[in-house]
Amino acid sequence: MSDILNQVFTGLSLASILLLVSLGLAIIYGTMGVINLAHGEFVMLGAYTVWFLQKNFGLDLLPCLVVSFFAVAAAGWLIERLIVRHLYKRPLDTILATWGVSVILQQGIRLTAGAELRYVKMPGWLSNAVPVLGVEVSAYRIFIFVLTLLLLAATYLLFARTRYGFSLRAVTQNQEVSRCFGINAARVYSLTFAYGAGLAGVAGALIAPLKSVSPDMGTGAVIDAFMVVVMGGVASLMGTVASAAIIGQVSGLLAFVYNDTVAKALVFFGVVILIRFMPEGIFSVRVRRG
Amino acid sequence: MNSTRRNFLKASAALGAACSVGFPDIWIKNASLAHAAGGEVKVGILYSLTGTTAIIEKSLNQACLMAIEEINAAGGINGMQIKPVVEDPASDPATFAEKARKLVLGDKCVSLFGSYTSASRKAVLPVVEKYHNLYWYPTLYEGRECSQNVIYTGAVPNQQQQDFVPWLVKNFGKKFYLIGSNYIYPKEENNVCKILLKRLGGEVVGEEYVPLGHSEFSSVIQKIKDTQPNVIFSTVVGDSVVALHRQYKAAGLDPAKMPMASLTTSEEEIAAMGGEFAEGHFTSAPYFMSYDSPENQKFVAAFKKKYGPDKVTNFVSEPAYFQVYLFKQAVEKLGGKDITPPEIRKASWDQEFKAPQGVVKIDPKNSHTYLWPKIGEAQRNGQFKIIEQSKESIEPKPYWAYPGQVCTPEGLKQA
CATH class of the missing domain: 3.40.50.2300 (Response regulator)
Known part of the structure; x- marks a missing residue:
């Protein structure tokens, strides 16, 4: 029994990290159709923000999370204004442009912050394990799980209940018509891109104390994020949640039965087969696009 | 396009002429063998300063250059100064091979110091083997190698x-x-x-x-x-x-x-x-920064003085440092004789040096090094507390796990 519980908790932890990392990408890709290859570097920037704040101001992790969100959102907003904005009509070129941005960001960090691994402090009260239903679970992993749920809820409310979310859904469906109704589409897109980047920043800040902080830490993150988003169906937040949950549990199980190398290969294989037969992902939403 | 091709043809013709004039003794003896000449001993330094493994390799480059500087300041080798030629192989094995070729053929270095990863060492191997040069490799590695053109100063598994x-x-x-x-x-x-x-x-x-x-x-x-x-x-x-x-x-x-x-x-x-x-x-x-020996205190202090007070030394930078001294002793032993890589190799056998970790010695059987393994317990302050250390230096056995295979000065033998 405790074995099964252990396995479920491992899977949930993997799933929450996957969801956390892919939430921002899902929003940018799902609503704007921009394939943002610099997403991993937004995650990396979030982690470096924490490192910078802790090193210079000795801040605890919690305030750093807030700063990371706004700092990386600002970076995202700037990148949207300067580069991505001019490429909405050329979706394939955004791939190359955002990939270029990712290389610039990565090397920029290497040059300014240095190439060595960086130390980010885990809050003392979260650095041990706590018993849950008779199983020892890492307190920090529970913390990540809870925060991911909170971010998910906030994102849902933002999209479903606010005027901005209403405008965004309108723009996503038909840009020209929504413009006719007085919605500033350009502004909506800027904000969306910034919000997605900010979420990636928080993700980076949250995983930094558990993993390691280095200039190329985003490379793995962006691959995981794309896998989740593509499998979930690009336009569906619920699809992203479901897909993160499935991939997390399955890779946890495979890694336990075989090992991490095999698990990674098999999960990719599974996703490739799946999108061969379900190109829209498991949760495709039929919407009219303008 | 035409003009470039013409220039290229001209250049290669000139090169051909230069070759036939430049190496008149090609038939007499192995002309590609490097010599030390003109009051200095040229060596190549081949640690990445850019790319993925640059952080650690830069510390190796620094430790190596520091040793050269110390030796030169103390009068060099038999009155000759060591002249380092520094190249940046950029963490890329193909670039390692290319730069090694340049150092051996272009600069006529009598030895190269370099590499952190096994992949880069394997890339340099064919170059030093072809041109009979000598590669000094400081990293702990997996063993199972027996080249006649490498001196290994890092630990092997046993x-x-x-x-x-x-x-x-x-x-x-x-x-x-x-x-x-x-x-x-x-x-x-x-x-x-x-x-x-x-x-x-x-x-x-x-x-x-x-x-x-x-x-x-x-x-x-x-x-x-x-x-x-x-x-x-x-x-x-x-x-x-x-x-x-x-x-x-x-x-x-x-x-x-x-x-x-x-x-x-x-x-x-x-x-x-x-x-x-x-x-x-x-x-x-074999080495921890906290190890208490006069040689190590001197090494750590000199390193911090030269490169900054927050610098750390580690179990790869220490061999990168002491292997230069072993090289120096080998060349010193040659005295007035021809300073060529194969001669240096033979002279390096059995050389002993009081390194920061203890007295190390190059094993003449396999050109690996006798070392002083220690067991360290990590401390909260980031240093190791040394719990145990071997009573005597431990013999290197690169084929320890493969009975029947022995590394000899003439290469790998099946027993």
């Missing part, structure tokens, strides 16, 4: 493990969980570990390899909890070391009951993960 594994069994127990990054070095180290364990009546309860750069260890940790080993034997490298240590502690595991025993965790990785996550785990290596 040196790091033959005291370490019995010590672990005695102090913690017989059940080992082996975890490593998925490439050749961890697999060779684990082969040795398994043989040692079998002799001691120990047991491997799990063996696992994670992809390079892997940072999610929850499944591995769950397996560890399930199998309850006494020791986690780790040859995980790079940023994975940091993630593994952090997640180990976060999962509630206790180093006092189930420590990680590593061959690859140094002061550098501990600085990145934070001392609170490293505390209580063990590493076996």
